[in-house]
Amino acid sequence: MAALKALMVDVDGVVIRPRPGGWAADLEADLGLSPAVLHDQFFGPHWADIVLGRAGLHERLGPVLAEHAPHLTSHDLAAYWFEKDAELDETLLADLAALRARGVQLHLATIQEHERAAYLWGTLGLRDRFDAMHYAADMGCRKSEAAFYKMVEARTGFRAEDLALLDDTPANVDAARAAGWGSVLWTGAAPLADVLATHGFA
Known part of the structure; x- marks a missing residue:
């Protein structure tokens, strides 16, 4: 050996x-943001740059939320995400x-x-x-x-x-x-x- x-x-x-249904399973009910919108507007176009250190999370997430969920800040969403996926x-x-x-x-x-x-x-x-x-x-x-x-x-x-x-x-x-x-x-x-x-x- x-x-x-x-x-x-x-x-x-x-x-x-892994959380059943993923961390965003209750996102719309809890925070009023569609997981599909988050995927299409944030994860799809921005995640590769963020996860490889070429851009910051809040730098890219903030403008997306300002347009599609102005009641949320990027820090609100990150806190929810991290807690649900922990x-x-x-x-x-x-x-x-x-x-x-x-x-x-x-x-x-x-x-x-x-x-x-x-x-x-x-x-x-x-x-x-x-x-x-x-x-x-x-x-x-x-x-x-x-x-x-x-x-x-x-x-x-x-x-x-x-x-x-x-x-x-x-x-x-x-x-x-x-x-x-x-x-x-x-x-x-x-x-x-x-x-x-x-x-x-x-």
Whole structure:
């Protein structure tokens, strides 16, 4: 079995449980904004720039809301979004804590923009459970790109063979494997220790 030195852990769908219907399921009832409008006017045209750090969340969201939901500010919507999309998988986190207690570093590796990354790390307290966070807007690339893995190696000083990614997206798992990392597709169907052992990690 390989001796794992650091496990890179995805956030959405792994550390954070997906909310039935998504975080915006009750958006129209709660805040009077159609999720379809938000998708068509904000996420569709602006999200790629925001999540890769080329534009700020509030910079792009504010004008959209001013036109389509003037009763809301971008900070109102962000607060609602972040709170609705924040159910931690405490069972997995306990298993990760046990792994960390054995000397394995835990890092978050996630596709986030700056505002939610700060919320996850600070307000939600993931900084107390992980050693570092590597996210798309800070790095300028996604986990489906080879550059992401090279940058994490450079930041941490670990070699590819020392690292593994725990992720619920097959494309990211494939990209990690192509970069020489260990890679584990997380479904939540089995305990973490069993999943890691199945993939050959001590």
